[in-house]
Every structure is written in C-alpha cells, then in structure tokens.
Amino acid sequence: MTRRTFWGAFLLGVGLGGFVDGILLHQILQWHHMLSSTERWPVTTEHGLKVNTLADGLFHAAMWLVVFVGLALIRDRVPPRRVLYGLVLVGWGAFNIVEGIVDHELLGIHHVRSGADHRVYDWAFLGISAVLILAGWWLARPRRRAPLTRDVPPPT
Numbered sequence: 001m002t003r004r005t006f007w008g009a010f011l012l013g014v015g016l017g018g019f020v021d022g023i024l025l026h027q028i029l030q031w032h033h034m035l036s037s038t039e040r041w042p043v044t045t046e047h048g049l050k051v052n053t054l055a056d057g058l059f060h061a062a063m064w065l066v067v068f069v070g071l072a073l074i075r076d077r078v079p080p081r082r083v084l085y086g087l088v089l090v091g092w093g094a095f096n097i098v099e100g101i102v103d104h105e106l107l108g109i110h111h112v113r114s115g116a117d118h119r120v121y122d123w124a125f126l127g128i129s130a131v132l133i134l135a136g137w138w139l140a141r142p143r144r145r146a147p148l149t150r151d152v153p154p155p156t
Contacts, residue, residue: 090140
C-alpha cells in the first residue's frame, strides 16, 4: 500500500467520523453544538443558537472537504475492502480522540452531552474512539499468507 492510499483511506475515516459526530450528536440527538459550552454563545439565546448553527455548518463543510481529499487520494488505487474499512475506522477514532482531547478537555468549547455528568460522556467518547482505532488497526493489519502447496503425488 502506498502512503497516498493510506492517507486517503485515513482521511475518509476522519471526514465520515466528523459527519457521524455532527449529524448524530449535533442534529439528531441535539446533545451539543460546536460552541455550546462557551459563555459567549449559549444555545439558550437566539444569537447563540445562530452562531452555533453556523459553526456546525462550517464544521460539516470542512468534513466534506476532508472526505473529498480522501477520495481524491485513493481514486486510482482503492485498497482491499478489509484494509479500507480498517483505515476508515482508524481515521474515525483518531478524529474523535483529537476532537475529544482538544474541544472537550483543553478548550472546553463543548462536551459530548452538556450537563452535570458531561465527564462520563466525554470519557466514554474517548473509550469508544480507542476501540474504533484498535478494531480498525486489527482489520487493516497485514495478514500472513499460508505458503502455497503443490499437489504432489506420494512417492511410490
């Protein structure tokens, strides 16, 4: 596998993982928005909700670009399905780890689920992300092939 193929599949995972986060956690479950834990733009005000909705849209646009770049990188050489799916999981998990550490812990701009028990959700998010990376690495890892044998008639 080439570096280009590796990074293409990895970026697909980053972008698709970002879509899952944005669509599931921001829109369907409405647990948080991009800036929902900031005092400056609370989602309880009309202005705060507008700013958060814009930030969510910019986030989705960025994830679309990441998916596009990933597809462009693998356009000529799509890896085997097992490797592709594995690297997508690794990219998704890596995105979540970075997002969880930077946005949830360091910057505190949002948490997985706002509220008193947000730490439980933040740590569960990181744990699930680690499982995604491990499962993806397991899928994408090189397999040892059994040596080829010949059908040789037994000696007489």
